[in-house]
Amino acid sequence: MTTKIAIFGVGLIGGSLALCFRGKPGIEVVGHSPRSGSLEVMLDRGVVDSATLSMEEAVRDANFIFLCVPVGNLEEYLEKLYALPLKPGCIITDVGSTKASIAAAAEKLSRPDVYFIGGHPMAGSERSGVEAASTLLFENAYYVLTPATGVPDEAYAKLEELLLYTRAQVVRVNPAQHDEIVGAISHLPHIIAVALVNQVCDYNASNGLYRTLAAGGFRDITRIASSDPMIWRDILLSNRDVVLSLLKDWNDEIGGFISMLEDRNGEGIVDSFVKANRFRSELPERRKGMISSLFDLYIDVPDHPGIIGQITTELGDQNINLSNIQIIESREDVPGLLHLSFRQESAMERAKEHLQSMGYAVYV
Numbered sequence: 387m388t389t390k391i392a393i394f395g396v397g398l399i400g401g402s403l404a405l406c407f408r409g410k411p412g413i414e415v416v417g418h419s420p421r422s423g424s425l426e427v428m429l430d431r432g433v434v435d436s437a438t439l440s441m442e443e444a445v446r447d448a449n450f451i452f453l454c455v456p457v458g459n460l461e462e463y464l465e466k467l468y469a470l471p472l473k474p475g476c477i478i479t480d481v482g483s484t485k486a487s488i489a490a491a492a493e494k495l496s497r498p499d500v501y502f503i504g505g506h507p508m509a510g511s512e513r514s515g516v517e518a519a520s521t522l523l524f525e526n527a528y529y530v531l532t533p534a535t536g537v538p539d540e541a542y543a544k545l546e547e548l549l550l551y552t553r554a555q556v557v558r559v560n561p562a563q564h565d566e567i568v569g570a571i572s573h574l575p576h577i578i579a580v581a582l583v584n585q586v587c588d589y590n591a592s593n594g595l596y597r598t599l600a601a602g603g604f605r606d607i608t609r610i611a612s613s614d615p616m617i618w619r620d621i622l623l624s625n626r627d628v629v630l631s632l633l634k635d636w637n638d639e640i641g642g643f644i645s646m647l648e649d650r651n652g653e654g655i656v657d658s659f660v661k662a663n664r665f666r667s668e669l670p671e672r673r674k675g676m677i678s679s680l681f682d683l684y685i686d687v688p689d690h691p692g693i694i695g696q697i698t699t700e701l702g703d704q705n706i707n708l709s710n711i712q713i714i715e716s717r718e719d720v721p722g723l724l725h726l727s728f729r730q731e732s733a734m735e736r737a738k739e740h741l742q743s744m745g746y747a748v749y750v
């Protein structure tokens with residue numbers, strides 16, 4: 387018997403889910419888009435078995451429906467779906483970064499023959515579109531499902547079983563609590579990153595040295611400022627009340643630093659860093675979507691042809707598996723920085739020792 391999965395919005399998240407499910411025993415993945423150009427892209431990229439412009443065709447006999455469109459379009463899609471003939475027992479889920487509004491919409495629409503279970507994989511990227519989709523995106527990440535009244539445990543069990551293909555760990559969190567927590571650990575950080583980049587961008591307008599000198603610290607804290615503007619407009623507007631309250635607390639937090647500097651309160655500054663350091667070191671071990679997906683090394687390398695080949699061959703000879711490689715040319719007229727990523731910490735440690743023994747300057 388075939389398990390049919392329909393995916394609406396085959397972008398970063400929808401495409402990554404499709405890649406996790408496609409080709410698994412008895413599974414058929416259908417992608418939907420209102421634009422014919424997008425159908426070609428998802429088929430060319432090989433993330434779906436078939437693709438269609440028709441919602442009706444996508445959901446016909448579907449066992450699972452994943453809504454992976456921007457948060458601002460979720461409710462409209464849910465309404466359209468509920469008006470279509472659906473397979474009895476069909477499970478509809480979404481991946482939206484906020485959960486309270488879609489949970490409320492689903493409760494209002496409720497239909498006895500189908501089940502809505504809100505979902506949110508706590509993994510992602512500043513990149514978007516199906517081109518950025520990856521089977522590994524959700525590995526070891528948490529995947530939130532929101533409890534809803536009237537949805538039987540068997541429906542949760544079926545969805546959880548399917549989600550095993552993502553290798554994520556499912557947790558159940560109430561929608562309102564989800565939005566408060568994710569507001570603090572995801573939405574607020576995105577705003578802070580964007581505000582910081584824009585502050586520096588304005589300084590840079592009168593002195594280009596700001597951009598030239600921007601180094602590791604600035605890059606580390608601002609990666610997420612490159613996230614998709616429309617996706618984030620929808621998320622922030624959907625979680626507006628929570629985010630407004632968090633921004634007020636953020637003002638207090640920054641106010642604390644202003645006071646400590648005005649008062650030359652060195653002890654207070656040290657205490658703040660010690661507190662932050664302690665909490666950060668207690669975060670879940672390098673989980674995807676939480677802190678870092680990979681174990682990274684940075685190496686100063688001379689800018690000459692063949693250097694990447696030389697290093698990858700060296701690591702290959704040592705049986706060290708590399709997961710990703712990238713040259714960062716952030717500085718003009720000086721050697722580049724080679725960025726190596728590993729899936730295992732032990733591989734990173736072995737690579738570090740070996741490259742150091744060859745005389746390279748290696749940074750973790």
Ligand SMILES: NC(=O)c1ccc[n+]([C@@H]2O[C@H](COP(=O)([O-])OP(=O)(O)OC[C@H]3O[C@@H](n4cnc5c(N)ncnc54)[C@H](O)[C@@H]3O)[C@@H](O)[C@H]2O)c1
Nearest residue numbers: 395396397398399454455456457482483509510511514515
């Ligand atoms: N980016 C992340 O890190 C992340 C992580 C977890 C959850 N999410 C959530 O996943 C959802 C998708 O985000 P994404 O990052 O995959 O974005 P994306 O831009 O990569 O994908 C969105 C997809 O929806 C399609 N789309 C856009 N507007 C549409 C519309 N009006 N009608 C139909 N299709 C439309 C796009 O063509 C694209 O295929 C959002 O709800 C987002 O909140 C994002």
Ligand SMILES: O=C(O)C(=O)C[C@]1(C(=O)O)C=C[C@@H](O)C=C1
Nearest residue numbers: 483508509510511512572610675
């Ligand atoms: O890693 C990133 O780039 C992300 O922004 C992922 C991230 C997050 O803030 O942690 C972004 C939005 C999601 O809803 C979940 C995860």
